[in-house]
Amino acid sequence: MLRSTPDARGYFGPFGGRFVPEVLIGALEELEREIASAFADAGFWKEYAAALRDFVGRPSPLYRTERYAAGVSAVPLLLKREDTNHTGAHKINNTIGQAFLALRMGKKRLIAETGAGQHGVATATVGAKFGLPVDVYMGAVDVERQALNVFIMQLLGARVHPVTGGTQTLKDATNEAFRVWAERVDDTFYVIGSVVGAHPYPYMVREFQKVIGTEARAQCLDRYGRLPSDVIACVGGGSNAMGIFSGFVEDADVRLWGVEAAGDGVGSGRTAASLGAGSVGVLHGSRSYLLQNDEGQVSETHSVSAGLDYPGVGPEHAHLKESGRATYVSVTDAEALEAFYAFARDEGIIPALESAHALAFARKLAAERDANDLVLVCLSGRGDKDIAQLRV
Amino acid sequence: MFDAVFTRGSAAFIPYVMAGDPDLETTSLILDALRDAGAALIELGIPYGDPLADGPTIAAAGQRALARGTRMGDAFELVARAQGNGSPPIVLFTYLNPVLQYGLERFAADARRTGAAGAIVPDAALEETGELRAVFARHELAMPLLVAPSTSPQRAARIAEASTGFVYVVSRLGVTGANQQRSFAPVREQIAMLRRLTGKPLAVGFGVSTANQVREIAAIADGVIVGSALIDAYASTGERAQSAAEDVAALARTLVAATGRTAAVDTTR
Ligand SMILES: Cc1ncc(COP(=O)(O)O)c(C=O)c1O
Numbered sequence: 112m113l114r115s116t117p118d119a120r121g122y123f124g125p126f127g128g129r130f131v132p133e134v135l136i137g138a139l140e141e142l143e144r145e146i147a148s149a150f151a152d153a154g155f156w157k158e159y160a161a162a163l164r165d166f167v168g169r170p171s172p173l174y175r176t177e178r179y180a181a182g183v184s185a186v187p188l189l190l191k192r193e194d195t196n197h198t199g200a201h202k203i204n205n206t207i208g209q210a211f212l213a214l215r216m217g218k219k220r221l222i223a224e225t226g227a228g229q230h231g232v233a234t235a236t237v238g239a240k241f242g243l244p245v246d247v248y249m250g251a252v253d254v255e256r257q258a259l260n261v262f263i264m265q266l267l268g269a270r271v272h273p274v275t276g277g278t279q280t281l282k283d284a285t286n287e288a289f290r291v292w293a294e295r296v297d298d299t300f301y302v303i304g305s306v307v308g309a310h311p312y313p314y315m316v317r318e319f320q321k322v323i324g325t326e327a328r329a330q331c332l333d334r335y336g337r338l339p340s341d342v343i344a345c346v347g348g349g350s351n352a353m354g355i356f357s358g359f360v361e362d363a364d365v366r367l368w369g370v371e372a373a374g375d376g377v378g379s380g381r382t383a384a385s386l387g388a389g390s391v392g393v394l395h396g397s398r399s400y401l402l403q404n405d406e407g408q409v410s411e412t413h414s415v416s417a418g419l420d421y422p423g424v425g426p427e428h429a430h431l432k433e434s435g436r437a438t439y440v441s442v443t444d445a446e447a448l449e450a451f452y453a454f455a456r457d458e459g460i461i462p463a464l465e466s467a468h469a470l471a472f473a474r475k476l477a478a479e480r481d482a483n484d485l486v487l488v489c490l491s492g493r494g495d496k497d498i499a500q501l502r503v
Numbered sequence: 504m505f506d507a508v509f510t511r512g513s514a515a516f517i518p519y520v521m522a523g524d525p526d527l528e529t530t531s532l533i534l535d536a537l538r539d540a541g542a543a544l545i546e547l548g549i550p551y552g553d554p555l556a557d558g559p560t561i562a563a564a565g566q567r568a569l570a571r572g573t574r575m576g577d578a579f580e581l582v583a584r585a586q587g588n589g590s591p592p593i594v595l596f597t598y599l600n601p602v603l604q605y606g607l608e609r610f611a612a613d614a615r616r617t618g619a620a621g622a623i624v625p626d627a628a629l630e631e632t633g634e635l636r637a638v639f640a641r642h643e644l645a646m647p648l649l650v651a652p653s654t655s656p657q658r659a660a661r662i663a664e665a666s667t668g669f670v671y672v673v674s675r676l677g678v679t680g681a682n683q684q685r686s687f688a689p690v691r692e693q694i695a696m697l698r699r700l701t702g703k704p705l706a707v708g709f710g711v712s713t714a715n716q717v718r719e720i721a722a723i724a725d726g727v728i729v730g731s732a733l734i735d736a737y738a739s740t741g742e743r744a745q746s747a748a749e750d751v752a753a754l755a756r757t758l759v760a761a762t763g764r765t766a767a768v769d770t771t772r
Contacts (some may be wrong), residue, residue, distance in 0.1 A: 120630055128631060129628055129631065130599055130626050130627065130628065130631055130676075131555060131626060131628060132555055132556040132625050132626055132627060132628075132651070132654070132673075133625070133629075133648075133649040133650060133651045133654060133662070134556075134636075134647065134651035134653055134673060134677070136628055136629075136651075136653070136654070136658070137651075137654065137655065138652040138653070141562065175703075193631035216720070220522045224622060268545075276559070276562060276563070277553070277566070280660055284551065285554075286553050286554075286562075287554060289555050290555065290677070290678045292555075293676060293678055294676055294677035294678070295675050296653055296676055297653070297676070312678065335733075392603060392604060393599045393600045393603065393626070394553065395553075395599065396555075396556075396626075403600070403604065405604060406575055406601055406604060406605065407551075407573055407598075407600040407602070407603060407604030407605065408551070408552050408569065409552055409553050409600075414624060439672070446659075453680070
């Protein structure tokens, strides 16, 4: 069986670790100790569960689609509806958990990086809820393409800092957040938005997103008396995917599928498919797959979806890939957009562009499955944030 | 190789410059100018697009160098050429990912062959340096490790033990970048703590930019590292290579004077 807990140095197989400047090591060690104490504390989980129930609106529904895949398959296509969460995506599951940790540690403010803005909104939201000031770092390009979310973050009282270095997207926002953290490491909690970064972040974020998979598994058994044949999720950094996968990773018969953003195509040079087109390297604190050139310079990425437009991927996904436990595929911008429009019209749900990648692959896969199978898709978020971008 | 760098009674001036910024020819002139100004050791940055330990000045210098197409091999050529020109020892400053992709063994062999004295890899925390240290040691390259203000004394002891050449004392929380305002009083305690742990030379960097600050640090440490301020000094000069090198040299001379050590003028040139 695959180890689902990282080893003492934060490795999942050969991936993970802690590759950051020395100034941050103390803070990571402190966080590791706090996690060990919080995770062993039933009171912590009780408070977390209560917040998920009353503030986020969990459990999120398991919903069977009616028409979207009907033309190609008789297989029931099930959605885990993270789009129904408060703030519109799975990101809030994680930020609530990290905010509770920040409070336990007596930290005075939160910082976060954001691409699509969903993680920034989720962090701004918990900052408002818990009375902690929030600074959000966001690539200048993303500030433009996710203007609605910038406005929402500001409404919630967060300060949004456009990052103009490098490619001006999520990668550079993350660099900036690390630098700012280094300066205020004593009183600042860095709320990372995915299962990336230095140990213990990939582990901690997964534990907070695990609720997606735990709920979905129970809902499947309850409603259908069996487990899904396939579980599908989009992969940017990989948090919604790790969340839903961890509910099923020990069920050997359940096939796990991660869907990356191919952009113009995996071989086009304009892609964000780190597992599909990348190689092993070190970025943002851990060893995993990333898109890079032969000199180790991180590549510019492209995806129509800001939340998937990231050159790296969480180390546990690299491990799931190499061990063969999960399979990673990719979907182009054009396929994702086609799925986005079709799904909205067929189901009355506007998916996030990120989630539309999972939906595009789900319809392809459903065509290969029969009526006895169940295909489960993580609908990671709703598409309101993307509408302004698509209208222009 | 480091014995001549850190001598008793005065502090070594250690400038940092970025290979390929604004271009390779200018970097070469700047290295010569720093030699003449009395640099005891030079840190040569290898440009990287995602430098987590660097602030805006050095990050931008890296971007400019990359935009010019600077590659790892160019940095090695600069080292070889500077050695031929009688340069003080050069330590490379790079990030882990470029080293891994170049190939750790190949990196160390090329560094040794071109005459580099060692390399600093700031995102390789102590726990991740095992293989690097083994390969560097085999090629007789030094690997100075970093100690931060947030490092516990127990951890600092292990870092100092593993560090070779000197111990790089990060003087503040944060990243590199010039800061003319700040005082270095808190560094005193850090240095005193480290002195009790190790006999290795201690060089202080991050945020040092003025002669007064250099003087303050020279009084307590074995080396003073200045990067961003030197880059700021030539960045405004733009493309004019000779004047860029002169601007750097002028500042470097002032800072060397502040260390109390005089430039060793090579009379054979
Ligand atoms: C709705 C939605 N889905 C997916 C993602 C990708 O993140 P991850 O791969 O961590 O789930 C994002 C990121 O912003 C998002 O907003």
